[in-house]
Amino acid sequence: MWSYAFRRLLQSAMIVLIIVVSVFIVMRLSAGDPARLRAPVFARPDVIEQYRRDFGLDRSLFEQLGSFLGGLLRGDFGTSFRFQAPVTDLIMEALPRTLLLAGCSLAISLSVAVVLGSLAAMRPRSIWSWLSGALAAFGQSAPVFWTGAVMVIVFAVILGWLPPGGYNGASSLVLPAIAISLSILPTQLRVLRAAMESTLQEEYIATARAFGINQWRITFVYALKNAILPLLTVVGVDVGYLLGGVIVAEVVFAFPGIGELALTALKSRDYPLIQGITIVTASAFVVVNLLIDMIYFWVDPRIRQEHS
Amino acid sequence: MSDSPKPVLEVENLSVRFPSQRGEVAVVDGLSFQLRAGESLVIAGESGSGKSMACRTLLGITPDSSRVDADRLDWKGQGLLALDRAGWNALRGAEIAMIFQDPAAALNPLITVETLISDAIRQHRGGTRAEVRARTIEALSRAGFPEPEFRMKAFPGELSGGLRQRVAIALALSCEPSLIIADEATTNLDVSIQAQIVELLRFLQADLGLALIFVTHDLGLAREIGGDLMVMYAGQAVEYGRVPEVLEDPCHPYTRGLLRSAPTMASDRNTPLQPIPGTAPRPGEAAGGAPFRARCPVAMERLCERENPGWTRVSDTHRVACHRFAAEGRGGVQ
Numbered sequence A: 001m002w003s004y005a006f007r008r009l010l011q012s013a014m015i016v017l018i019i020v021v022s023v024f025i026v027m028r029l030s031a032g033d034p035a036r037l038r039a040p041v042f043a044r045p046d047v048i049e050q051y052r053r054d055f056g057l058d059r060s061l062f063e064q065l066g067s068f069l070g071g072l073l074r075g076d077f078g079t080s081f082r083f084q085a086p087v088t089d090l091i092m093e094a095l096p097r098t099l100l101l102a103g104c105s106l107a108i109s110l111s112v113a114v115v116l117g118s119l120a121a122m123r124p125r126s127i128w129s130w131l132s133g134a135l136a137a138f139g140q141s142a143p144v145f146w147t148g149a150v151m152v153i154v155f156a157v158i159l160g161w162l163p164p165g166g167y168n169g170a171s172s173l174v175l176p177a178i179a180i181s182l183s184i185l186p187t188q189l190r191v192l193r194a195a196m197e198s199t200l201q202e203e204y205i206a207t208a209r210a211f212g213i214n215q216w217r218i219t220f221v222y223a224l225k226n227a228i229l230p231l232l233t234v235v236g237v238d239v240g241y242l243l244g245g246v247i248v249a250e251v252v253f254a255f256p257g258i259g260e261l262a263l264t265a266l267k268s269r270d271y272p273l274i275q276g277i278t279i280v281t282a283s284a285f286v287v288v289n290l291l292i293d294m295i296y297f298w299v300d301p302r303i304r305q306e307h308s
Numbered sequence B: 001m002s003d004s005p006k007p008v009l010e011v012e013n014l015s016v017r018f019p020s021q022r023g024e025v026a027v028v029d030g031l032s033f034q035l036r037a038g039e040s041l042v043i044a045g046e047s048g049s050g051k052s053m054a055c056r057t058l059l060g061i062t063p064d065s066s067r068v069d070a071d072r073l074d075w076k077g078q079g080l081l082a083l084d085r086a087g088w089n090a091l092r093g094a095e096i097a098m099i100f101q102d103p104a105a106a107l108n109p110l111i112t113v114e115t116l117i118s119d120a121i122r123q124h125r126g127g128t129r130a131e132v133r134a135r136t137i138e139a140l141s142r143a144g145f146p147e148p149e150f151r152m153k154a155f156p157g158e159l160s161g162g163l164r165q166r167v168a169i170a171l172a173l174s175c176e177p178s179l180i181i182a183d184e185a186t187t188n189l190d191v192s193i194q195a196q197i198v199e200l201l202r203f204l205q206a207d208l209g210l211a212l213i214f215v216t217h218d219l220g221l222a223r224e225i226g227g228d229l230m231v232m233y234a235g236q237a238v239e240y241g242r243v244p245e246v247l248e249d250p251c252h253p254y255t256r257g258l259l260r261s262a263p264t265m266a267s268d269r270n271t272p273l274q275p276i277p278g279t280a281p282r283p284g285e286a287a288g289g290a291p292f293r294a295r296c297p298v299a300m301e302r303l304c305e306r307e308n309p310g311w312t313r314v315s316d317t318h319r320v321a322c323h324r325f326a327a328e329g330r331g332g333v334q
């Protein structure tokens, strides 16, 4: 177990390193000359030169990468142009909110997918089956910005139950989390339902029935352990999609998270900030996939055996 | 045997039908048999003859698309077909337990041996954690599962085929049922383990007074088990009698063919095996006449095409469903 975990950890660290280097190089190639961007519009060449020296841009690319990596190791992502504050602080302020939002969205969609998908598979001609089909179709066709806007109008403007945006504790999470979870739900629901349908046909389910095991325990323990594995894989693949949804939702709901920060950074060409955010989100993707692998390992003895 | 007067299991005219393009087809068709406590019934027949499906009706676990009918399907005088879900669940495992055909498929890969067996015990017998654990260990050791205290934490995939089979047996024993259905419980095992398992089942039967239904392809094993033998073909019973009677004096051409093709029949050591020519009919194909007619060496052209033979009495305990036998006796089916 530990050697497998260690190997996967090392692998993930390598991937993160590759991400960091690629982001650094791509930013240098595409962002234009940051000194020119920051200096006053009609600055004299020697002023611009001064800016270049301040940003360390007069050194070789290799040296710059070295000091950048060194900074990262100390948790230093550089200083934001726009906010004149350490990128690390800006990210550390926004990231927990975004993680909370993403976590809530994922928790909602996973619970709905598991409960509704299982019920639909268990009772193919029931209201659950219909509801799961309807919800999947709806989530598929309604983009986050649309559901988000509609929910703001209905629940915030007309009914006044929830705040339309901003961040004021738990109530600000409800609408964006629902909007995001609706967008990631369809795939999860379909995958779980299909997996559950085929699992319920398995001979070992007949065995459980033949020994009088309660039908709920059969579905939600015996079958679910097997049917949830494909869902885990989908979640790993969908993290990118989830992040996209989170960014859109943050903009729609003026939710001060990483997505909104990223948008501000992009608009003001704040490339240290863009760089920091890109690295953090990409690493989040790697970490989530690592976690999913660990969960797999923990749930499925066949994988455990393979690696022992 | 006659010391226990009332049979525990009474089956009359049992059939299982599935919808198909050609309308409903029967995969089990008009079975009747009885079983007393401590007695055994061997069901033999080729693959696809409906043995497993017939057994599944006794637990109410035929596929959702199936239709089960019977004039009578009684367990200890209680009609099974009228049971609701709670009624079935009270019976399953506790009164009637099944050892499934293929333990690799019948054991959940993600549930440990301990959880599986304890769940069944908790469902039917209850008790404290320690009691359930003790019962689980007891069932496993009865089934010859080595070092149950340590090894019951294993997942089925971590066990050999023989051990998995023992887990399936332990599960069947765990709630002390009155009837065990062993659906080819030994088919996937090597001969030596096969013999051990048969020995174990016979021992348990004698020890606990179980009724046993033993399903097999292999008539050689029928001799080991004893009791009654029902030979099935295409969902129907074609011959029924005490095991030695049927094996010494097979009266149906299909039973004779089966005996000639069985590798474990000791009497046939010197003669080469003769497989039955042709293939088994698909469900519904054999309807309307004698089910075996297409492959039968002594089929009667008109009669066997048109009419399903009824039972002909051979002795008090032995009967056969064959037009040729009814018309000409043993000489006709030689």
Ligand SMILES: Nc1ncnc2c1ncn2[C@@H]1O[C@H](COP(=O)(O)OP(=O)(O)OP(=O)(O)O)[C@@H](O)[C@H]1O
Pocket: B018, B027, B045, B046, B047, B048, B049, B050, B051, B052, B053, B054, B063, B065, B101, B217, B282, B283
């Ligand atoms: N879900 C189903 N729908 C339709 N027909 C089915 C279904 N399941 C099984 N059958 C048919 O029922 C027939 C009897 O199957 P069964 O499993 O009882 O055979 P068996 O005698 O146990 O064979 P084996 O020796 O291979 O175990 C087969 O012809 C099979 O094709």
Ligand SMILES: [Mg+2]
Pocket: B051, B052, B053, B101, B183, B184
């Ligand atoms: Mg079978």
